[in-house]
Amino acid sequence: MTPDDALASLRARPRPSLRPFFAARVAQRLNAGERRRTPLLLRLYWIAFGGFAATLLLPTPIGIPLAVIVAAIAVFPERIAAVASTLVRE
Amino acid sequence: MDDEALVARYLASRDEALFRELVERHQENVFRLVASVLGPFRDADAEEATQDVFLRIHEKLAQFRGAAKFGTWVYRVAYSVAINRSRAARLRLPHVDASVLRDLASIDDPHRTFAERERDAIVAAAVESLPDVYRTVVYLHYWTDAPLDEIAELLSAPVGTIKSYLFRARERLAHLLPEAR
Numbered sequence: 001m002t003p004d005d006a007l008a009s010l011r012a013r014p015r016p017s018l019r020p021f022f023a024a025r026v027a028q029r030l031n032a033g034e035r036r037r038t039p040l041l042l043r044l045y046w047i048a049f050g051g052f053a054a055t056l057l058l059p060t061p062i063g064i065p066l067a068v069i070v071a072a073i074a075v076f077p078e079r080i081a082a083v084a085s086t087l088v089r090e
Numbered sequence: 091m092d093d094e095a096l097v098a099r100y101l102a103s104r105d106e107a108l109f110r111e112l113v114e115r116h117q118e119n120v121f122r123l124v125a126s127v128l129g130p131f132r133d134a135d136a137e138e139a140t141q142d143v144f145l146r147i148h149e150k151l152a153q154f155r156g157a158a159k160f161g162t163w164v165y166r167v168a169y170s171v172a173i174n175r176s177r178a179a180r181l182r183l184p185h186v187d188a189s190v191l192r193d194l195a196s197i198d199d200p201h202r203t204f205a206e207r208e209r210d211a212i213v214a215a216a217v218e219s220l221p222d223v224y225r226t227v228v229y230l231h232y233w234t235d236a237p238l239d240e241i242a243e244l245l246s247a248p249v250g251t252i253k254s255y256l257f258r259a260r261e262r263l264a265h266l267l268p269e270a271r
Binding site (some may be wrong): 002003006010013014015019022023024025 | 109211
């Protein structure tokens with residue numbers, strides 16, 4: 001048996017194919033992504049809120065980690081949401 | 091209208107129909123490339139990964155300077171997205187489950203003998219152990235039946251290089267598969 005004979009089993013596998021309306025689904029995800037983007041004003045609000053929470057909580061043991069988490073969510077809401085959804089899916 | 095003109099018109103107008111036209115022109119090739127990088131054991135992810143490729147392209151579209159053909163640029167992005175996904179999948183699950191490999195042949199033909207299924211599982215495991223680029227070329231050629239010139243276009247490499255990748259992949263497989271020696 002040559003490697004070519006061995007690889008013949010791959011030809012027997014069903015070939016991958018895209019489902020119909022693929023481009024429409026990509027457009028849908030693009031629009032969803034744009035809609036999800038947090039407005040600048042809301043981001044500024046969360047940054048200010050994060051800063052306020054940090055000053056209040058700083059003397060407590062959970063103050064710094066909590067302030068870091070709030071600031072991360074405030075600055076990168078989409079990225080944090082994407083990471084969280086990946087973790088949940090897995 | 092060629093791809094480059096379509097990109098310029100899309101960037102000027104942001105008309106979604108123009109971007110959809112670009113997606114429709116390249117979706118089959120990008121999907122074939124992504125599916126081949128992921129392989130037949132992880133191809134359930136291929137469509138989502140292909141969508142990610144086009145989202146990435148949309149993000150980076152303004153950076154496309156036209157130094158290379160648009161298709162070449164798209165396939166480079168696709169290969170990089172797919173390789174990252176494939177490596178992440180392999181890190182989480184370094185070996186394809188043996189039962190998945192064994193079931194491969196029986197999906198299409200329940201009358202295949204146990205020995206044939208075992209042989210196919212060994213072949214599948216050997217192909218999975220090849221380096222990324224050899225494995226991708228093998229899947230493109232043997233699984234998706236892509237001709238050499240098309241593989242060369244997808245991987246932005248000369249046909250001679252693709253032939254040499256295939257030759258080296260077969261050589262490695264000959265060492266990995268005891269019966270093939």
